[in-house]
Amino acid sequence: MKRGMEIDDAVLTVTESDAAKIEWPLSRRSIRFFWWFAVAAFAVLALRVVYLSIIKGTQYQEAAARNSLRELVVPAPRGIIYDRFGKQLVSNISSMDSILIPADIPQDTEEQTEMKRLLLSTFGVEPEVLDEIFQKLDRKSLQPLLIKERVNQEEALLFLSRSRALPGVSLYQTTERRYADSLIFSHLLGYEGKIRKEELAMHPEYLLTDSIGKQGLEKSYETFLRGKHGFRQAEVDTLGHVKRELGIVQPTPGSDLILNIDADLQKKVFDSLQTLLEKKGLRQAAAIAIDPRDGAVRALVSLPSFDNNLFAEGISSKDYQALANDPALPLFNRALSGEYPPGSTIKPVLAAAALAEGIVDEHTKIESRGGISVGNFFFGDWKAHGFTDIRRAIAVSSDVFFYSVGGGYGGIRGLGMDRMKKYENLFGYGRVTGIDMPSEADGLIPDPRWKQDAVGERWYIGDDYHAAIGQGFVLATPLQVLNSIATIANGGTLYAPKVVSQVRSSDGTVTPIAPEVIRKDFIDPNILRIVREGMRETVTKGTAQSLNTLPIAVAGKTGTAQFGNDKKTHGWFVSFAPYDHPTLTMIVLVEGQGEEGYNAVPVTRDVYEWYFSRPEISSE
Numbered sequence: 369m370k371r372g373m374e375i376d377d378a379v380l381t382v383t384e385s386d387a388a389k390i391e392w393p394l395s396r397r398s399i400r401f402f403w404w405f406a407v408a409a410f411a412v413l414a415l416r417v418v419y420l421s422i423i424k425g426t427q428y429q430e431a432a433a434r435n436s437l438r439e440l441v442v443p444a445p446r447g448i449i450y451d452r453f454g455k456q457l458v459s460n461i462s463s464m465d466s467i468l469i470p471a472d473i474p475q476d477t478e479e480q481t482e483m484k485r486l487l488l489s490t491f492g493v494e495p496e497v498l499d500e501i502f503q504k505l506d507r508k509s510l511q512p513l514l515i516k517e518r519v520n521q522e523e524a525l526l527f528l529s530r531s532r533a534l535p536g537v538s539l540y541q542t543t544e545r546r547y548a549d550s551l552i553f554s555h556l557l558g559y560e561g562k563i564r565k566e567e568l569a570m571h572p573e574y575l576l577t578d579s580i581g582k583q584g585l586e587k588s589y590e591t592f593l594r595g596k597h598g599f600r601q602a603e604v605d606t607l608g609h610v611k612r613e614l615g616i617v618q619p620t621p622g623s624d625l626i627l628n629i630d631a632d633l634q635k636k637v638f639d640s641l642q643t644l645l646e647k648k649g650l651r652q653a654a655a656i657a658i659d660p661r662d663g664a665v666r667a668l669v670s671l672p673s674f675d676n677n678l679f680a681e682g683i684s685s686k687d688y689q690a691l692a693n694d695p696a697l698p699l700f701n702r703a704l705s706g707e708y709p710p711g712s713t714i715k716p717v718l719a720a721a722a723l724a725e726g727i728v729d730e731h732t733k734i735e736s737r738g739g740i741s742v743g744n745f746f747f748g749d750w751k752a753h754g755f756t757d758i759r760r761a762i763a764v765s766s767d768v769f770f771y772s773v774g775g776g777y778g779g780i781r782g783l784g785m786d787r788m789k790k791y792e793n794l795f796g797y798g799r800v801t802g803i804d805m806p807s808e809a810d811g812l813i814p815d816p817r818w819k820q821d822a823v824g825e826r827w828y829i830g831d832d833y834h835a836a837i838g839q840g841f842v843l844a845t846p847l848q849v850l851n852s853i854a855t856i857a858n859g860g861t862l863y864a865p866k867v868v869s870q871v872r873s874s875d876g877t878v879t880p881i882a883p884e885v886i887r888k889d890f891i892d893p894n895i896l897r898i899v900r901e902g903m904r905e906t907v908t909k910g911t912a913q914s915l916n917t918l919p920i921a922v923a924g925k926t927g928t929a930q931f932g933n934d935k936k937t938h939g940w941f942v943s944f945a946p947y948d949h950p951t952l953t954m955i956v957l958v959e960g961q962g963e964e965g966y967n968a969v970p971v972t973r974d975v976y977e978w979y980f981s982r983p984e985i986s987s988e
Contacts, residue, residue, distance in 0.1 A: 452630055
């Protein structure tokens with residue numbers, strides 16, 4: 369109590385000056401100042417919140433989204449292709465593309481204009497390419513768009529120095545194909561290239577930065593070769609640049625292909641054919657080799673050829689125009705897509721048909737005096753052969769014999785076109801063979817209805833005669849002709865030719881590509897034996913006797929077919945060897961050889977002599 373009283377007394381007894389030190393009253397003006405200051409501060413803060421959240425909200429929201437986690441694609445290495453003995457025919461080499469992420473591109477028009485200027489000077493792309501990219505940007509898309517393929521080292525270094533001024537642009541590590549012996553294998557392997565927009569519509573699972581098979585095996589086995597992309601998780605900033613790596617899911621490499629192709633045989637056929645063309649002043653030819661025991665394709669050549677590395681690297685407009693405008697059509701695969709009159713190479717099939725239908729037997733003889741006359745029309749033979757039975761008719765290629773069994777003459781009633789077509793279809797003419805490559809043509813075996821619809825004319829006996837010797841309206845691909853002879857050689861089984869033998873996945877699992885039988889047992893094996901004997905006589909006594917000195921027995925059939933109005937002919941030779949147990953059938957086609965003879969036979973001789981002297985082949 370005493371202490372409390374002392375405090376009160378002190379307050380009551382304080383002087384005026386001391387009281388002024390204890391108490392500082394605020395004026396009304398000061399109070400109003402502080403009040404308005406607080407209101408203003410809160411107003412500024414409120415306006416700032418409105419500005420950031422409403423006016424600039426979308427922009428900052430997008431920036432926040434960009435400054436986040438991304439899954440960046442890691443492309444899968446494409447599968448490798450090997451020949452039957454393990455020789456590598458294609459490889460992958462490291463490459464780099466420049467890409468753009470639409471979501472990271474600034475919306476400001478001036479900033480975009482400056483970006484385009486820098487991109488032009490950095491990567492040297494065409495202005496039209498950039499204009500198209502920027503005009504069709506989906507601002508929300510994280511799908512990369514391709515700016516330029518195969519960025520070189522100088523361009524990469526220049527980009528890195530300017531990367532802060534190029535938001536959304538980055539370098540993308542990828543690979544490109546490199547083809548060994550490209551001229552020799554280009555029609556077989558084909559090539560790959562960047563996917564086009566029209567292709568993307570058919571393959572929505574692909575990215576615009578992906579490559580895809582365009583031709584050949586690269587196209588037909590795209591599903592196996594492609595593999596599965598991986599991805600790496602990364603934190604990126606508002607410019608789309610990686611700040612921190614967080615992890616990676618490794619890609620699954622594409623599967624490898626092991627082919628039935630014998631690379632050394634392919635080279636030998638190519639070289640022999642090319643040498644002949646250069647010697648004769650010609651440019652166009654094709655050759656195929658197949659194992660008749662299972663339809664395995666050992667070689668497939670089309671000339672002239674092209675360098676498929678040009679396409680894999682991104683062919684220039686100048687180089688492409690040079691290929692596209694070449695009258696010899698180097699991009700055209702004659703072996704699969706070329707449709708030609710087969711000429712006398714169709715006669716073994718017609719011989720089998722005539723025997724099967726009882727038109728003739730193996731002892732029937734027909735006389736050739738150089739041609740036959742029907743009314744005012746004369747159908748000539750290339751030579752007067754005298755009396756020939758069916759074996760000799762095949763060996764010497766008697767047109768009169770096949771006019772007679774095809775259309776009928778004298779005492780021979782003939783097959784007629786419908787029955788000729790029936791057997792030709794059975795042996796694979798007039799429809800695709802089913803080879804595991806793209807762009808195969810189906811040829812044409814006509815009939816009276818077809819002629820009426822296509823030409824507007826009725827069918828005449830002369831049409832039967834022309835068809836019986838593989839001319840007139842009849843068209844076939846080299847592969848169809850070869851496959852029909854392979855069927856004769858193996859005793860009556862028509863196979864779908866296969867280029868690929870095995871698919872080997874990245875984990876080492878091997879999936880064989882089994883032989884595919886189209887049909888079998890559709891004709892008496894004894895009939896085929898007679899036809900084979902006639903084809904053997906082609907070499908021993910007939911039109912290909914230059915092959916008779918080979919160390920292995922060969923059977924075959926020559927053929928010529930006139931085209932155009934200048935008396936030029938296509939020259940054919942189709943064959944199989946060894947005669948008793950065939951392991952290889954081969955066809956050679958030389959376009960426009962003139963009237964000088966069978967240019968295809970010397971190529972066959974050169975290839976067989978080399979092929980059957982190899983230790984790895986002679987032991988098969």
